[in-house]
Amino acid sequence: MKDTPDQSHPADTAQTREAVIQVRGLRTAFGPQVVHENLDLDVWRGEVLGIVGGSGTGKSVLLRSIVGLIRPAAGNIRVLGTDVVNGPEADRRRVEKQWGVAFQDGALFSSLTVLQNVMAPMREHLRLSHGLMKGLGELKISLVGLPPLSCGKFPSELSGGMRKRAALARALALDPQIVFLDEPTAGLDPIGAAAYDDLIGELQNSLGLTVFMVTHDLDSLYAICNRVAVLAEKRVLVEGPVENMVEVDHPWVQEYFTGPRARAAKATD
Numbered sequence: 001m002k003d004t005p006d007q008s009h010p011a012d013t014a015q016t017r018e019a020v021i022q023v024r025g026l027r028t029a030f031g032p033q034v035v036h037e038n039l040d041l042d043v044w045r046g047e048v049l050g051i052v053g054g055s056g057t058g059k060s061v062l063l064r065s066i067v068g069l070i071r072p073a074a075g076n077i078r079v080l081g082t083d084v085v086n087g088p089e090a091d092r093r094r095v096e097k098q099w100g101v102a103f104q105d106g107a108l109f110s111s112l113t114v115l116q117n118v119m120a121p122m123r124e125h126l127r128l129s130h131g132l133m134k135g136l137g138e139l140k141i142s143l144v145g146l147p148p149l150s151c152g153k154f155p156s157e158l159s160g161g162m163r164k165r166a167a168l169a170r171a172l173a174l175d176p177q178i179v180f181l182d183e184p185t186a187g188l189d190p191i192g193a194a195a196y197d198d199l200i201g202e203l204q205n206s207l208g209l210t211v212f213m214v215t216h217d218l219d220s221l222y223a224i225c226n227r228v229a230v231l232a233e234k235r236v237l238v239e240g241p242v243e244n245m246v247e248v249d250h251p252w253v254q255e256y257f258t259g260p261r262a263r264a265a266k267a268t269d
Contacts, residue, residue, distance in 0.1 A: 017044040020178060020210050021066060026075035028058065028065055035061050037234040039075070043178075048204055048211040050221045050242070053231030054252055059214040060104075062231070063180050066212070067101055068092065080177065097125050100171030104183040107167065108155040114141060114166045115151040121173040140169040145199060161192040165199070172203075179203075181213040185220055197223045218256075 021043035028036045035058035043049050051059050064070045066077055068084060077085050082095040100121075108117045118137040122128060128136075141151055144165040155163055164184060171179055184200070185193035201224040204211050215221065221228055221242045229239040230253055238248050245257040 019043065020045045020080055021212065022076075022078040023062075023066070024076045026062075026065065026077065027073045028061055028070060029073045034234060036065075036072075039231075039235045041229060041236050041239070043210060043212055044227075045177075045210055046204075046208060047226040048200070048213060048224050050225035050228045051212065051214045051231065052216065052221070052228060052256070057231040058234075059231055060182055063101075063182055063212065063214050067099065067180060068096075097174050098176050099178040099180060100174065100176040101180040102164070102167040102171040102182070102184065104186055105163075108163060108170070110155050113152050113154055114146070114158070114169070117155070117166060118170045118173050121170065125174060137169075137173070140172050141166070143172065143203070144169045145195075160187050161196070164188070164196065168199075168203075172207075175207075176209070178210045178212065181211060181215075183214055183216065185215065185217045190219075193217065193219065194223070200224055 019042040021041070023039060023041040026036050026039040026041075027034070035056075039062070041062075051062065053059050061070060065072050066079065066084070072085060075085070076083065079095050080098055082091050084092050084095060108114075109120065112120065115134065115137045118140050119133045122133045122136065126133070138148070138151060142148070146162060146165050146169065150158065150162060150166070155166070158166060168179075168181075168184075171181075181200070185196050188196060197220050200211060200213075203209060204224070211224075213220070213225070225242055227239060228242045228245060230237045230245070230248070230250075232250065232252055237250060238245070238253065242257075245253055248254070248257075
């Protein structure tokens with residue numbers, strides 16, 4: 001049985017919660033294909049938020065819009081109080097240091113070792129000596145549960161689970177407040193996925209992270225998410241604790257959260 005995040009965290013109380021990400025009226029489109037229309041979302045400080053939805057609902061598109069890889073057609077996105085869509089470039093560059101991203105396939109630089117990958121954000125954003133960056137990089141790699149020998153390995157020499165952990169170490173390189181995870185357990189076996197969930201939960205609690213996690217993994221939702229946001233009909237259809245989703249009167253939500261896999265995930269929670 002897995003431990004769930006501390007539900008007494010300030011992020012879960014209406015009196016103290018603070019929105020570190022605010023999305024308002026978001027519209028994203030690729031030519032005539034509209035993915036999001038008038039989408040609103042708040043992400044609270046210190047929570048693990050799971051983003052779920054059917055295929056084509058724009059879960060990863062939403063993540064990429066928030067971190068600036070996709071420019072929305074309309075709407076506003078604020079991260080830590082900064083307008084990351086229309087605000088000054090200098091302000092955006094400043095807030096970029098406060099988030100880290102781990103993509104589904106890791107997106108590691110294939111020609112760099114694990115340690116060099118983790119040091120890459122430090123080289124770009126910090127003015128530190130090589131020795132200090134090396135020490136910090138080794139610390140991040142250890143933090144995600146990789147052995148010291150992995151520092152000198154190239155991504156092609158790692159297993160899928162190790163690549164995901166290396167990508168997470170790179171996402172943590174600048175000590176961010178927010179971590180974005182895109183399908184973090186995709187492709188992992190059940191034991192590896194459970195271990196990764198446990199790692200995220202431990203890091204979130206120990207480092208005080210806010211975690212924005214795109215996932216289809218019901219086990220992850222029940223294991224570590226404080227809250228779930230369901231994308232459907234080009235917007236956030238509903239958000240709230242995962243256990244409340246069974247009460248939502250919507251065909252996809254009912255099928256997803258009350259089907260056999262959902263019952264199995266809930267039983268092992």
